[in-house]
Amino acid sequence: MPAPGFAIVTGAAQVFRSLSLTIKATALLLVMGAVIWSVLSYFQARDTKAALRTHLAEELARRAHDDRRAFDEALEEHRHSAMLMISLRVFQEYIERLDSRGWEAGSPKVFSSSPPWLARRFLRREFRNSRYLLLFDDLGRVRQIFNNGFSPLREQFVDSASELMRQSLQRSFITDAGKTPMLLAAESISDANGSTRAYLMLATPIDTDFLMNAHGISVTGDIVAVRDANTNEILATSRPDLLSEGVFIGDQAERFMVVGQSFFEYGALDIPLQLISLQETADVETLASRMAAEARQDLALYALAFGGAFALIVLWIARRLNLFTHSIVRMAENKGKGKDDSDIVPPDGDEIAVLQNAFDKLMRELDTQQRALLHSSKLASIGELAAGVAHEINNPLNVLSLLISEQLRRIPDNDRRDTSVRRMLEKMLDAVERIASIVEGLRTYARTDTAESTNVDLHKVVNSSLSLVKAIYSKENITFDVQLKADKSTVFGQEGKLNQVLMNYLTNAHDALEGRLNGRILVETENDDDLIRLRIVDNGCGMSEEIAARMFDAFFTTKPPGQGTGLGMGIAHSIIDDMDGTIEVSSHEGRGSTVITALPLSTGDLPLLELCADGADFEVLPLRLMIVDDEPDLRELLGGAMARYTEGVTVVDGGAQALIRLREQAYDVVITDLKM
Numbered sequence: 001m002p003a004p005g006f007a008i009v010t011g012a013a014q015v016f017r018s019l020s021l022t023i024k025a026t027a028l029l030l031v032m033g034a035v036i037w038s039v040l041s042y043f044q045a046r047d048t049k050a051a052l053r054t055h056l057a058e059e060l061a062r063r064a065h066d067d068r069r070a071f072d073e074a075l076e077e078h079r080h081s082a083m084l085m086i087s088l089r090v091f092q093e094y095i096e097r098l099d100s101r102g103w104e105a106g107s108p109k110v111f112s113s114s115p116p117w118l119a120r121r122f123l124r125r126e127f128r129n130s131r132y133l134l135l136f137d138d139l140g141r142v143r144q145i146f147n148n149g150f151s152p153l154r155e156q157f158v159d160s161a162s163e164l165m166r167q168s169l170q171r172s173f174i175t176d177a178g179k180t181p182m183l184l185a186a187e188s189i190s191d192a193n194g195s196t197r198a199y200l201m202l203a204t205p206i207d208t209d210f211l212m213n214a215h216g217i218s219v220t221g222d223i224v225a226v227r228d229a230n231t232n233e234i235l236a237t238s239r240p241d242l243l244s245e246g247v248f249i250g251d252q253a254e255r256f257m258v259v260g261q262s263f264f265e266y267g268a269l270d271i272p273l274q275l276i277s278l279q280e281t282a283d284v285e286t287l288a289s290r291m292a293a294e295a296r297q298d299l300a301l302y303a304l305a306f307g308g309a310f311a312l313i314v315l316w317i318a319r320r321l322n323l324f325t326h327s328i329v330r331m332a333e334n335k336g337k338g339k340d341d342s343d344i345v346p347p348d349g350d351e352i353a354v355l356q357n358a359f360d361k362l363m364r365e366l367d368t369q370q371r372a373l374l375h376s377s378k379l380a381s382i383g384e385l386a387a388g389v390a391h392e393i394n395n396p397l398n399v400l401s402l403l404i405s406e407q408l409r410r411i412p413d414n415d416r417r418d419t420s421v422r423r424m425l426e427k428m429l430d431a432v433e434r435i436a437s438i439v440e441g442l443r444t445y446a447r448t449d450t451a452e453s454t455n456v457d458l459h460k461v462v463n464s465s466l467s468l469v470k471a472i473y474s475k476e477n478i479t480f481d482v483q484l485k486a487d488k489s490t491v492f493g494q495e496g497k498l499n500q501v502l503m504n505y506l507t508n509a510h511d512a513l514e515g516r517l518n519g520r521i522l523v524e525t526e527n528d529d530d531l532i533r534l535r536i537v538d539n540g541c542g543m544s545e546e547i548a549a550r551m552f553d554a555f556f557t558t559k560p561p562g563q564g565t566g567l568g569m570g571i572a573h574s575i576i577d578d579m580d581g582t583i584e585v586s587s588h589e590g591r592g593s594t595v596i597t598a599l600p601l602s603t604g605d606l607p608l609l610e611l612c613a614d615g616a617d618f619e620v621l622p623l624r625l626m627i628v629d630d631e632p633d634l635r636e637l638l639g640g641a642m643a644r645y646t647e648g649v650t651v652v653d654g655g656a657q658a659l660i661r662l663r664e665q666a667y668d669v670v671i672t673d674l675k676m
């Protein structure tokens, strides 16, 4: 027994096979779409991340560069301020005065309000950012300190001020004065001879206030901070609202990214402080998700456009295939008969499977039709042969018939001695007549279809077909019951075709009786208003409903190959249909079948001979009769026989002779053999 998993897989495969191509294509499209979407999204996410990294790196590098430049400018400003300061007249005069008086001895003098050498206006404008001004004597010792309204300078700084002043002469300088870095700029003041008289140093701590006020250092959004390089502690910040002093950057790794730390190479390389740029991670994430969303939107649009186009193409192909399949199926079902397709059973499987089935069917049909065509062409040549043979037999038959009749006529009715001879001759005549009727049947059967429609006596056709069939199946034990009860039996049609119909009915009935002991065929006609109804009943095998439903289909046969073409009933139907008649078939499987054919009676003129027979008074004139035949015996016999009824009988052996005679005199009747 197969495993349950196997059964499930087989079942799923079956369900999949039975789905239509459109559904399969759509499902495939969805699966493919999902796969393509996943792959694209994966690559797209990877690319976006990479792009984002590059973008951020560039952006942050740019900002760090801007910060650095702004910081450099702030330093330069300090130096300019120092230079500007010493160039002021008030300052120069003060130094000159001091020089003449001499510097005050003792510890440096500290001013908390504006010193005399500093103009107030200048102070406000230029020293906004500079906190401390230190004045040195010509030996470089600190003599005066101006505290621009801030806390006093640390002692540690004051102690090393002379050294720091020398280091920062004519350049901006940063020093680590305690924990806070100090920005320094020093200039020397010389007299007219070029000798140094004094020194001025500007000192400003780079603290939170400095960072907040230093215009341009903090570029949009990010934070500039001073940190202790050893402890990672924030000492000053341009955005105390976001990042406060005293926090450790290591603890803030989730909130902030350190994006630039390229400062403080000014003078003292060993200072343990760093000026850094920071970025809030939330901002980075917002930026990242905005970029990712934009990329996803693009991807979705591409996917939609691509998917839509692909879906349209697939649906179009599926539809075309569907139409094509449908037409092939219809062709196979109807075999080109133009029947409507409402009775086509919806086939299993998708269009390809349907197409395959239809083709298989078509090939089988073609094979059958080919065999049937071969068979029918054989039948046609047999028919032609039969017609030729029938014609040739007809002449000697006529001779025989005439000779026998002549002999019979010569034996007087009351001659007892000749009774046995008479009986013999009569039997001979019967036999000849039977042969003649078979031959007649063969001839009418083989008559071509190009014949014109005329008034035809259906009873005559029935009789000639019957005699042919009876003769063919004389050895078989079949009882024919013929009851031609119709008074009127003239219909308008072609005798040959009607014969063909009758032959098929009778042959079908005969075939259905095969193997039956008491086979019986009833042939019956009756009139019904303007119709003649012909019933052919057999007690043969009958038909199932399926067979009865298909019996009019061309090439439908239940007979073994070579016996039936399956065309008989189809042809019968079209012939009867052409004559405005109908065919009804009722059948019981195993009990027999009834085929009822109804034909309209002819409304046209009746044939001339029948008119004569109907007319009571007509005068028989001496008939001028010419007999034309190339068969000498027949010619003579016929001539002799006719001479007993009329005097004016002329016998000639061919068409040329006949024409000569016809020119000499007129004839009432010419009896001639068509095919001489």
Ligand SMILES: Nc1ncnc2c1ncn2[C@@H]1O[C@H](COP(=O)(O)OP(=O)(O)OP(=O)(O)O)[C@@H](O)[C@H]1O
Residues within 6 Å of the ligand: 504, 508, 509, 512, 538, 540, 541, 542, 543, 547, 551, 552, 556, 557, 558, 559, 563, 564, 565, 566, 567, 568, 569, 570, 592, 593
């Ligand atoms: N009287 C009948 N009794 C039983 N079956 C019949 C009868 N008449 C027709 N059929 C069925 O209908 C089928 C089609 O008949 P049809 O006359 O069209 O073709 P056929 O007799 O098989 O071949 P063909 O007439 O071309 O030689 C027959 O094969 C047979 O199965």
Ligand SMILES: [Mg+2]
Residues within 6 Å of the ligand: 504, 507, 508, 564, 568, 569
């Ligand atoms: Mg038939």
